[in-house]
Amino acid sequence: xxxxxxxxxxxxxxxxxxxxxxxxxxxxxxxxxxxxxxxxxxxxxxxxxxxxxxxxxxxxxxxxxxxxxxxxxxxxxxxxxxxxxxxxxxxxxxxxxxxxxxxxxxxxxxxxxxxxxxxxxxxxxxxxxxxxxxxxxxxxxxxxxxxxxxxxxxxxxxxxxxxxxxxxxxxxxxxxxxxxxxxxxxxxxxxxxxxxxxxxxxxxxxxxxxxxxxxxxxxxxxxxxxxxxxxxxxxxxxxxxxxxxxxxxxxxxxxxxxxxxxxxxxxxxxxxxxxxxxxxxxxxxxxxxxxxxxxx
Amino acid sequence: xxxxxxxxxxxxxxxxxxxxxxxxxxxxxxxxxxxxxxxxxxxxxxxxxxxxxxxxxxxxxxxxxxxxxxxxxxxxxxxxxxxxxxxxxxxxxxxxxxxxxxxxxxxxxxxxxxxxxxxxxxxxxxxxxxxxxxxxxxxxxxxxxxxxxxxxxxxxxxxxxxxxxxxxxxxxxxxxxxxxxxxxxxxxxxxxxxxxxxxxxxxxxxxxxxxxxxxxxxxxxxxxxxxxxxxxxxxxxxxxxxxxxxxxxxx
Ligand SMILES: Nc1ncnc2c1ncn2[C@@H]1O[C@H](COP(=O)(O)OP(=O)(O)O)[C@@H](O)[C@H]1O
Ligand SMILES: [Mg+2]
Numbered sequence: 001x002x003x004x005x006x007x008x009x010x011x012x013x014x015x016x017x018x019x020x021x022x023x024x025x026x027x028x029x030x031x032x033x034x035x036x037x038x039x040x041x042x043x044x045x046x047x048x049x050x051x052x053x054x055x056x057x058x059x060x061x062x063x064x065x066x067x068x069x070x071x072x073x074x075x076x077x078x079x080x081x082x083x084x085x086x087x088x089x090x091x092x093x094x095x096x097x098x099x100x101x102x103x104x105x106x107x108x109x110x111x112x113x114x115x116x117x118x119x120x121x122x123x124x125x126x127x128x129x130x131x132x133x134x135x136x137x138x139x140x141x142x143x144x145x146x147x148x149x150x151x152x153x154x155x156x157x158x159x160x161x162x163x164x165x166x167x168x169x170x171x172x173x174x175x176x177x178x179x180x181x182x183x184x185x186x187x188x189x190x191x192x193x194x195x196x197x198x199x200x201x202x203x204x205x206x207x208x209x210x211x212x213x214x215x216x217x218x219x220x221x222x223x224x225x226x227x228x229x230x231x232x233x234x235x236x237x238x239x240x241x242x243x244x245x246x247x248x249x250x251x252x253x254x255x256x257x258x259x260x261x262x263x264x265x266x267x268x269x270x271x272x273x274x275x276x277x278x279x280x281x282x283x284x285x286x287x288x289x290x291x292x293x294x295x296x
Numbered sequence: 297x298x299x300x301x302x303x304x305x306x307x308x309x310x311x312x313x314x315x316x317x318x319x320x321x322x323x324x325x326x327x328x329x330x331x332x333x334x335x336x337x338x339x340x341x342x343x344x345x346x347x348x349x350x351x352x353x354x355x356x357x358x359x360x361x362x363x364x365x366x367x368x369x370x371x372x373x374x375x376x377x378x379x380x381x382x383x384x385x386x387x388x389x390x391x392x393x394x395x396x397x398x399x400x401x402x403x404x405x406x407x408x409x410x411x412x413x414x415x416x417x418x419x420x421x422x423x424x425x426x427x428x429x430x431x432x433x434x435x436x437x438x439x440x441x442x443x444x445x446x447x448x449x450x451x452x453x454x455x456x457x458x459x460x461x462x463x464x465x466x467x468x469x470x471x472x473x474x475x476x477x478x479x480x481x482x483x484x485x486x487x488x489x490x491x492x493x494x495x496x497x498x499x500x501x502x503x504x505x506x507x508x509x510x511x512x513x514x515x516x517x518x519x520x521x522x523x524x525x526x527x528x529x530x531x532x533x534x535x536x537x538x539x540x541x542x543x544x545x546x547x
Contacts, residue, residue, distance in 0.1 A: 180388075187383070188404045189378070189381035190377070202394045202395065203394040296442055
């Protein structure tokens, strides 16, 4: 019947499982190692400090200052998080604590649809709606001249993109808070709003931080939609109405093109390494915060 | 004998199924009333009607009257926060608030309107002592309440329930998740504070009912089968269902 007896099959199955586990556990290290190895050509002639803090980006002259890209990425990401977090939090609280149950049932498919839309579509929407809105209305309203293609446009598009991810987690968190905890709070004479503010928010805090961290990681790595609206000008932005450039966009726009310039290839690998390092940093930060607030 | 809570023609529906049928009971003041009955007979639901926690469940439709101090708690104008503060709640498992041990009680005090740090701190200690918890936690008042053992947590919840300064205590199988020592403490505590509170305890444990009850409400399948003083109920039951329950036929 079988080629192997039961005991042998067991061993084979087990070793396969172990093998897959090991591959997954080592994947991040392999990525890191690979990228480090590939960016070595650049790191040999430039110090890490120069690469991160110098402003000038002239690959043909051998100047590789990543600062404008790093600043662009951070601005776009933080702004997007700043916009979407309060929206998601209020929506999650409303849908789980105040609205009729029916709402939650409608909400879920809507969120899934939003999460499934390809990022190019968000990009196109950004070009058609957000960019003109900023150049025609928002900019003049603040007394600023803007082409529309800007950090702010990138942040808007990005914030809409990450809403479904953050919202999904937040809804789940508020939904799973035990009813008995709510009953205990209300039985002390708390109003519903006091219960939300003093008890539910605190109970949900670790989860809220985790969801924001998840959104942060996604936003930081998002490429296409941002690239389409952010302007792609290599300059340190001075206001949110200025155009900018992000790390993922740098890689996507240039990889495989200008191989004649020495070290360019290696610089793009270094950009990828930076991305990886920053997402890892976000991850660790989140774990730290979650551990800190999870004690209740 | 004074009546603290009078329930008239109370019916509760969940959609088409009826959970409580025409409940008419009187709960005497400053006595321990035990709501007894097998699991699923509607004891918890009856208890939740009394402090309107049923409001949390939009699927439940409640009709009838519950009179406390001659006022119907279902009146549209009723102050629900006040109503709930007049009743301390102890649930089946302890649910400490996500705060420090100290703040679990201080929060109840704040809701009750106690202002001033000194006053609060004195009262917090006092309630912890009443719940026999002070000695165990006095060095760790600023630690999260969730670090306490289940028995300690339940005593903290008792202290918190007392801290709203209630007239009535509602307890839903308060000892079912506890170790024997904590259980006995809670039972004895009820006996001790009885002169000052009207206490309603839900249980499905006959032994516990015998031990603590002054007055018994026996429920079966959403209906009150029999009610009366404990001695009458245990010595001289009138209904056939009660007799067979007391003889242990239902388990
Ligand atoms: N919110 C609700 N929706 C639907 N059914 C409920 C709800 N709450 C309680 N029930 C039903 O009512 C019956 C009595 O429940 P409960 O009051 O918890 O009983 P007990 O506390 O005596 O065990 C059970 O059959 C339960 O399934
Ligand atoms: Mg129950």
